[in-house]
Amino acid sequence: MKKNLINAFMLLLVFALFTQCKKDEYELIQIVKMISVEEMRALPVGMTKAFQAKKTGKIYIYNDYLFINEPNEGIHIYNNSNPSAPTNVAFLQIPGNVDLAIHNNILYADNFIDLLAFDLSNMSNIKQVKRVTDVFKQLYTAGNGKYLYTYKDTLVKKEKANKGKMYDAAYSSISSMQSSSSGQGGSMARFTLMSDYLYTVGVNDLSLFDVKTAANPLFVKSINLGWGVETIFPYENKLFIGTNTGMHIFSAIDAANPIRLSTYSHVFACDPVVVQGKYAYVTLRTGNNCRQASNQLEVVDIEDPTKPKQVSVFPMQNPHGLSVSGDNLFLCEGNFGIKSFNIADKNKVGDNLLQHLNNIKSFDVIAGPKSLIVTGEDGIYQFNYTDAKNLKQLSVIKVKN
Incomplete structure (x- = not known):
């Protein structure tokens, strides 16, 4: 009753x-x-025939495959060996799934409150090899x-229908190129890999899993971070964690025991972050649940990770996810499209706009080895980005209306 x-x-x-x-x-x-x-764990999980997604969530690339999360449903798998003609090969049904990461042919995915591991050694016969229970407890009722x-x-x-706003957690994903044994995710991810550890963030914590034996992930511990955690980005031996009040920098020299080095604070805002060299790039935006007063891109000097300092701030329209490749930054502007910038001069990034494609509602982006992959409201776009001033569309994976 x-x-x-x-x-x-x-x-x-x-x-x-x-x-x-x-x-x-x-x-x-x-x-x-x-x-x-009990009902949750009885829901069907596993590989099914390919079909067209109804909605796009997190994106991830691993070897020649592109993985597209359909929030709360599972993961669409595409053979992306030719980015001009990606082939839909399968769907991995995982109720309650919004995040993923891959290490040594093992895919890790959330299944509501549990972590699941799948063996990708045979892409035509993907098998679940492990369930770690009760590790994502934010979905529990009081x-x-x-x-x-x-x-x-x-x-x-x-x-x-109530005229509410889109809830950004569905898109709260992070752009990072790992070693060849791991994949590459978008700039708003909550799962990432480093030094044989899987790191995940919930709304208020950082969780660690030992994946030295990839098929047997072992929960290690959780670290409380305070409320409003959104994204995680690995760079060298550090973890950069975006929250709606700032960016935490953790040392992961001891991968099993990350230590907080500093927190770069800002006003309450949605906060994806990416890192290259001694600089972090942070986007803040208005709208939805973010309550930020302005839309902007911040460049932060992190050469001394214990004392991050702002270098420059540039106004944007409604920035979401972002990705860096060489001297170029690619930034999603939500309903206002996607932009590319030259970032060689950190004090003039906003003045060095290379191209603005305003016909795509973009939320996240990966500058991958073969293509620039952009998550849009109506599908996944891929571009040749050899010339950041002249992005050339290669393909689009449309979602089903």
């Missing part, structure tokens, strides 16, 4: 979780409900930990 009453109450909140408009007459919303942990929140997309008539 109590469970039914709570479910009924949660369904009343459905219209507060409007995610995006799909057609003139309908809107896509998320229905919230509760299920027991109380005794027997129930958790789940989300399901559905279409409703526009006049019935």
Whole structure:
């Protein structure tokens, strides 16, 4: 009886979780409900036939494959050996999934409150090899930990939907090139790999998993970071953690025991971060749940990671994810498109706009070895970025309306 009453109450909140408009007459919303942990773990998980995604989430590249998360549903897998013609090869069904990372042919993915590991050695027969239970506890309901929140997309008539804002956690993903044994994610990721450890961030913590034996991830511990954690970016032997009040810098010289070196603070804002050399690039934006007063790109000197200092600030339109390659920075401007900048002079980045493609609603980007991969509202775009002043579209993977 109590469970039914709570479910009924949660369904009343459905219209507060409007995610995006799909057609003139309908809107896509998320229905919230509760299920027991036993019901959650009984949901089907595993490889199915390929089909077209309805929505894009995190992106990840590993060898010749492109992995596209469909929030709360699973992962679409594309053979991307030819970025001009990516081939949809399979879908990995994982209810409650929003993040992923890959190390030594093992894919790690969240399944609501659990971490799952899948063997990718045979891409035509992907198999689950491990489940680590009760490690992502933010989805638990208040109380005794027997129930958790789940989300399901559905279409409703526009006049019935609350005019809420898109919740950014679905896109809170981080751009980083790891060693050849690991892959590369987008700039808003909550999963990353370094030195045989998987690091994940929740809304208020950093969790560590020992993946020295890749197929047997072992939970090590969680470190409390305070509320509002959004992204994680690895660079050399450090972890850069974006929160909605600043950027934490951790030393991971001892990979099993990361130590906080400093915190670079800013006003309350959504905060993806990427790093190259002795500089970090941070975007802050207005809208949604971010409550930031302005839209801007910040360049931060991190040569002394214990004393990060702001170098320059540049106004933007509504910056989201970003990626750096050489002297070029690629920045997603949400509904305003994607931009490329020359960043050789850290004090003139905003003055050195190379190109602005304003016809793509972009949220995240990876400057990969073969192509620039951009997550848009209507699909995944790939560009030849040999000339950052003249991005040339190679392909687009459309989502299903």
